[in-house]
Amino acid sequence: MPSSPDHHKGIAPHQCGQCCTHIDKISVTLDRNPIIEDVSLHLHCGELTTIVGPNGAGKSTLLKALLGEVAHTGAIHFHPVFGPDREDAPAIGYVPQSLDFDRFSPFSVSDLFAASLSRYPVPLGCRPDVRKSALAALASVEAECLLDRKLGKLSGGELQRVLLALSLTPLPNLLLLDEPVSGIDLPGRELFYRTVSELRHKFDLSILMVSHDLAGIAPVSDRIVFLDRRVVCIGTPAEVLVNGDFRHAFGLDLEDRP
Amino acid sequence: MSQLIDLLSALPFEWARYGFMRNALVAVVLVSPLFAIMGTLVVNNRMAFFSDAIGHASLTGLGLGVLLGLADPLLALVAFSMFLGIGILVLHRVTRSSMDTIISLCMSFSIALGIVLLSRGGNFNRFSHYLIGDLLSITPQEIGWLLLTLLVVGGGLLFFYNRILLIGLNDSLARSRGLNTWWIQVFFVASIVMVVTMNLSWVGILIINSMLILPAAAARNLAGNTRQYVFFAIAIALVSGVCGLLISYYSDTASGATIVLVAMGFYFLTLVIKALRHQ
Numbered sequence: 001m002p003s004s005p006d007h008h009k010g011i012a013p014h015q016c017g018q019c020c021t022h023i024d025k026i027s028v029t030l031d032r033n034p035i036i037e038d039v040s041l042h043l044h045c046g047e048l049t050t051i052v053g054p055n056g057a058g059k060s061t062l063l064k065a066l067l068g069e070v071a072h073t074g075a076i077h078f079h080p081v082f083g084p085d086r087e088d089a090p091a092i093g094y095v096p097q098s099l100d101f102d103r104f105s106p107f108s109v110s111d112l113f114a115a116s117l118s119r120y121p122v123p124l125g126c127r128p129d130v131r132k133s134a135l136a137a138l139a140s141v142e143a144e145c146l147l148d149r150k151l152g153k154l155s156g157g158e159l160q161r162v163l164l165a166l167s168l169t170p171l172p173n174l175l176l177l178d179e180p181v182s183g184i185d186l187p188g189r190e191l192f193y194r195t196v197s198e199l200r201h202k203f204d205l206s207i208l209m210v211s212h213d214l215a216g217i218a219p220v221s222d223r224i225v226f227l228d229r230r231v232v233c234i235g236t237p238a239e240v241l242v243n244g245d246f247r248h249a250f251g252l253d254l255e256d257r258p
Numbered sequence: 259m260s261q262l263i264d265l266l267s268a269l270p271f272e273w274a275r276y277g278f279m280r281n282a283l284v285a286v287v288l289v290s291p292l293f294a295i296m297g298t299l300v301v302n303n304r305m306a307f308f309s310d311a312i313g314h315a316s317l318t319g320l321g322l323g324v325l326l327g328l329a330d331p332l333l334a335l336v337a338f339s340m341f342l343g344i345g346i347l348v349l350h351r352v353t354r355s356s357m358d359t360i361i362s363l364c365m366s367f368s369i370a371l372g373i374v375l376l377s378r379g380g381n382f383n384r385f386s387h388y389l390i391g392d393l394l395s396i397t398p399q400e401i402g403w404l405l406l407t408l409l410v411v412g413g414g415l416l417f418f419y420n421r422i423l424l425i426g427l428n429d430s431l432a433r434s435r436g437l438n439t440w441w442i443q444v445f446f447v448a449s450i451v452m453v454v455t456m457n458l459s460w461v462g463i464l465i466i467n468s469m470l471i472l473p474a475a476a477a478r479n480l481a482g483n484t485r486q487y488v489f490f491a492i493a494i495a496l497v498s499g500v501c502g503l504l505i506s507y508y509s510d511t512a513s514g515a516t517i518v519l520v521a522m523g524f525y526f527l528t529l530v531i532k533a534l535r536h537q
Contacts, residue, residue: 064430067430067433067434068433069430069433092434093434094430094431094434096428096430096431099427099428099431100428101427101428102302102304104478105302105478106477106478106481106482106483106484106486106487107302107423107427107483107484108482108483108484110483111423111483111484111485112427114420115419115420115421115423115424115427115484116420116424116435118420119417119420119421120420121416121417121419121420122419122420122423122484122485123295123298123416123419123484123485123487123488123489124416124485125485126485148482148483150482150483151427163431167434176434
């Protein structure tokens with residue numbers, strides 16, 4: 001089982017609640033088109049923040065900027081509560097939208113963990129300690145039984161849980177989930193949300209999720225950010241769900257009319 | 259090196275009496291595992307078209323070597339292929355066009371340029387042995403070079419195996435694990451170039467890519483994880499290499515192409531095994 005991150009040492013889960021990540025006026029321009037402008041967010045430990053917004057609103061781009069994949073202006077600060085400031089190398093866990101990979105590849109779940117966690121060449125076999133931490137990580141998402149399965153043979157929901165387990169090893173400062181449930185059936189979605197929700201409290205994780213699934217995210221999110229190139233509104237699910245711009249963008253205002 | 263190889267003449271076979279066959283056998287046994295390990299990564303990372311292009315582009319390297327008046331065009335060949343390989347990566351990154359379009363463009367350019375350079379004065383036939391390859395002409399000194407390539411590139415590949423594997427699976431995921439995907443890709447491309455160009459003169463431009471791809475493609479049909487994948491690929495490469503060489507001796511055919519045909523046979527065999535397992 002992964003232990004608590006360094007900066008949470010001595011703090012019981014649920015109690016930290018402090019600002020772990022400051023996103024300060026991030027802007028991304030691609031081919032002279034502004035994709036996102038002046039996005040500022042404060043992410044807290046033990047909180048799940050969900051970004052919603054129409055297609056092309058720049059949701060995935062924001063995650064890519066956080067991952068350092070696209071050039072951006074503005075700054076991202078990571079604030080560990082205890083210990084030295086480690087702003088240069090924060091541990092970011094990432095679960096991609098849908099893993100675009102070769103499904104016929106003989107690549108097992110255990111290979112994925114071994115390749116990610118150790119430099120001992122996978123063709124020479126998996127070290128027992130790596131196998132042990134892989135099993136522990138999989139256990140935290142109720143997926144121990146998947147360790148020796150081929151990655152290409154997993155269902156969408158199983159694959160996302162495996163990727164979630166991988167993103168938790170080692171335990172990150174910030175966990176990014178990019179539309180983690182797109183293309184997963186309803187029971188799979190519910191299990192995924194429940195798991196993420198539990199992990200948030202258990203490890204006092206700061207989680208940023210992009211989602212289209214309005215109905216599914218409202219009950220599990222602590223905060224919702226409505227993004228349309230810039231932050232249009234931000235608040236608790238109850239606050240955002242009654243926002244006029246938000247209801248208009250998702251066609252909910254049609255239901256409001258008599 | 260040559261004394262060691264001569265020990266093989268103690269074998270009770272007709273072919274073992276010939277120096278060229280002993281050299282060829284040692285070369286095959288040395289190089290097959292390297293081809294197999296590299297092939298597993300090339301197939302996984304969807305680089306089969308890339309390695310094919312590197313093989314074909316070597317025509318231009320040869321042409322440049324001849325133009326510069328080098329006695330052995332190998333240096334020009336390695337240099338040009340390296341330039342082209344890294345060039346394809348850079349173009350892909352800068353233009354954001356799809357990889358296969360860029361590879362196709364670069365390959366057409368370098369094949370055309372290579373043919374123009376080599377056919378100057380109407381003497382293209384002089385170079386046709388590069389197309390088919392001549393395994394039986396390999397010398398103990400060249401085997402020494404192969405051994406060095408095997409140790410350097412093979413060691414490097416094993417050292418970076420996990421990282422290359424992750425990049426092939428998903429670039430963003432690899433990056434989020436803190437990998438410098440660009441430099442790992444450059445290393446991988448450079449090692450493909452080394453392996454392809456160093457073995458070109460005895461395997462032949464036309465079929466070198468099959469030597470790389472076929473064992474891995476066959477092993478995929480049988481393997482359930484990466485360890486089995488690499489193990490089967492090495493086994494298939496070794497067996498088809500040795501069998502192909504011996505068949506070519508008795509049937510008096512080009513060795514490289516015969517090896518490829520045997521590997522192809524293994525590929526179909528694994529397809530059948532896979533189909534039977536699913537029943």
